[in-house]
Amino acid sequence: MKLKIIIGSVVIAVFVIFGAISFMNSNVEYTDFAKAEKLGKKVQVKGAWLRNKESQLDTKSGQFIFYMKDDNNKEEKVILEGGKPNNFEIATSIVAKGRYKDGAFHASEILTKCPSKYEGDASAVKKTL
């Protein structure tokens, strides 16, 4: 019985430490482009799509390339693995997850924040009158 408790506590301790380490390692820090360049590891950067600069889907590599500025107004070229994200055109802000490499931000994922279509949207109700 004692042996079981000891083994049990060791196993639990191992799992807890293992979980905590994984958590710390994979917590993707929010930062800006300047810091992302310095760190070189996977981070997420919040900002806005620069609409007046070119944006295109590279049909050979399947990457969507566009320019984005972060909250400190630093501009950066972003290369996203995959096509243009859903709701990209209407997003008021976007979050790019990825790492800085060779003069561009290589994003694996883009989250789009859309203007809330919820309460208090008086202009929307006027359109449907």
Place this chain on the structure above:
Amino acid sequence: MIGSIIVKIAFSASLLSAILYFLNHRRFSSRVLLFARIAYHTAVVSIILIAVSLIYILMTHQFQFSYVWNYSSTDLPGPLLFSTFYAGQEGSFTLWALYTGVIGAVLLRYSAHKGYESEFMTIFSLILTFLLLMLIIKNPFTYIWDVFPKDLIHTGAIPAGDANVVWLDRAKGLWAQYPLEGRGLNPLLQNYWMVIHPPVLFLGFTSMSIPFAYAVAGMLKRDYVSWIRVSTPWTVFGAMVLGTGIVLGGYWAYETLGWGGYWGWDPVENSSLVPWLVCVASIHTMLSQRRSGSFIKTNFVLSLLCYILVLYSTFLTRSGVLGETSVHSFAEPGMWVYWMLLLIIVVFAAIGFGLFFARRKEMPRVPVEHSFFSREFALFLGASALVFASLFVVIGTSSPIITSIWKNKLSAVDTSYYVTTVLPMGVVIALLSGIGQLLWWKNSDKKSFWRSLRLPVLLAIAVGGISYAVGARSAAMVVFIFAAAFMLCANLLVGYRVMKGNPRMAGGAIAHIGIALMFLGFVASAKYDTKETVSLEQGKAVEALGYKMTYLGYRPTERGRFAFDVEVEKGRRRFVVSPVMFSGRDNEGMIRNPDIINLLTKDFYVSPLSLDQPDGGQGTEVTLYQGKPQRIDGITVEYIGYTFSTSPEFGNVVKVNLNVTHDGKKERVVPAMHNNRGQIQFIPASLSHSGIQITLKSVRPAQEGEHNSTATVAIVDPGGKPQKKKNDVLVVEATIKPYINLVWLGVFILIGGFLITIARRREEARRDSTMSE
């Protein structure tokens, strides 16, 4: 509206029923019991009326109700229109309350038969009461003019000719306008899965309240042992339904939403997985308690957690607490809902765990006698691994909350976190569910146990070896494949033996076979898929991933959607896939749906990325910025601004004002675009002195932090150089997902296993109650 009144009646009746049942628990009285039953049934009838009224106002397009306006529109086909019933917060709480009410009515009879009515119904009515309180806060019958009083409520005389107005107070001259069209259902949700998936998932959520309520009832009755016999069939039922709901959601994501896979570790998905894992763990520890009497406290804790975790999930995904870290953007519901959801968790956790701590000394202590080589011990370890897996997922999903407290910044964990933490648990679970099946209760003969291991281990080594030979190079994957193969072989062996004896006992082995197949399918389809982005010029065959692909052309399907037909050939086999792309309403962006060729050993998954329509015929497309004249092919175009209007004939009309200078002559040109319920019509404008034609393609209103809007137009100059017409180019991502059918096959087998177990446990519960009578 009468609906709002019925919501209040339902709430009061449900609360009354909880109180009366509790009084009856304290001191039995047949009169109190009668009134408690009447109150409960009044609540149920009221909820049915609420649901029917909500469906009625949705089906009849009564846009004077805010909910109807927010989530539906007149262009939705019947089934989708019906699905708007649970598309928003208010409606989904209505569905949840409806399920709870009706299931409660069924369980009232079941519990009465088992001598559990007062205790069970006390807590179940209380659960219902809080769901109905939610509906009082988020009332689905709120009038739209109460949401937008400034814009919609007017005083004085009603202007002639306005049909969509209603008097609020004739004496005061108060009247309100209401919309004639709704904002419609999110185009991402406009799919038949929307009709199927949420009702199943919510039934699963509702079922999780049953083990919770029986656990509390057991403690109220001071019955710490036999409550699990009453509860088990329903716990298994809940695991089955919730599991099915989760898989349906995964299949929806895979088949139409085009996320590329069936699982993305998104908070919404995770938060339904966590209670499921705990519920499955509790099924295993309950089994152990039946056999050896141990795990009494564990079973209380796990059964309580099933529902608490559903409530916590609801809080995470619906309160807006996750901020922008989730892809599923549930709209901000407001502070009231946030605090209400938090309150519900606190109340039920306090009831459940408060009672548990008060009574824990009374609970019988059963000395654990079993050895390492016993099925009980394997079950215990397996259940622990399940709980750990769910703990890892819950911590990861709560990461934005944790980091906001700790670093004052919301940030989510990367999805790789879930794989690194859950995968080892998967290995442990797979090994244990093989070993556990080969062990006997209490104590096993070590020799015969080692002997029984031989065959499954050898077979699993063979499968692991083959997978290594065909390309599985990562050690973690080979170990996982080995474990899953061992689980499969051991359970096939045990299942075969049980089937020969008593097939009704085979539920466990069958369910494990299903899980093992799913595990193998997960690895094969998600870890060893191959992808390629392909540009397909219309009519020209391109080789990709061993398949010959030819883009044939596009055709309109339904409601402004377009299917892009691609012929796929391999050897003599020929298929046509038709992925879909369309623009959502109000510039919602492009929506893309993949298409799949389902083959026996793999899926060929084609996800559309874009369609390039080169110049010529279409004209030169250019995006114009307000106040910035641009020169294109000898023409200077200045975008002045746009106007928006609605007319009954054309629907929404957008016009842009352009100053165009050509050959030194400047003139004003106004191309327009009509959007009549999704039917888009372009009205080009021509320059008066030349044949140059300008078509409006889209307008983007000014966004946050910008002053200017933009317009995209296409300019066609018939006098210009004739351009060679190039073909359209469709860009797609093609993926081969090997052995994904194992996942779906595993799901069906798992559900089969659950059904057999439910039948067996129901039979046992019935036998127990006839014995006790």
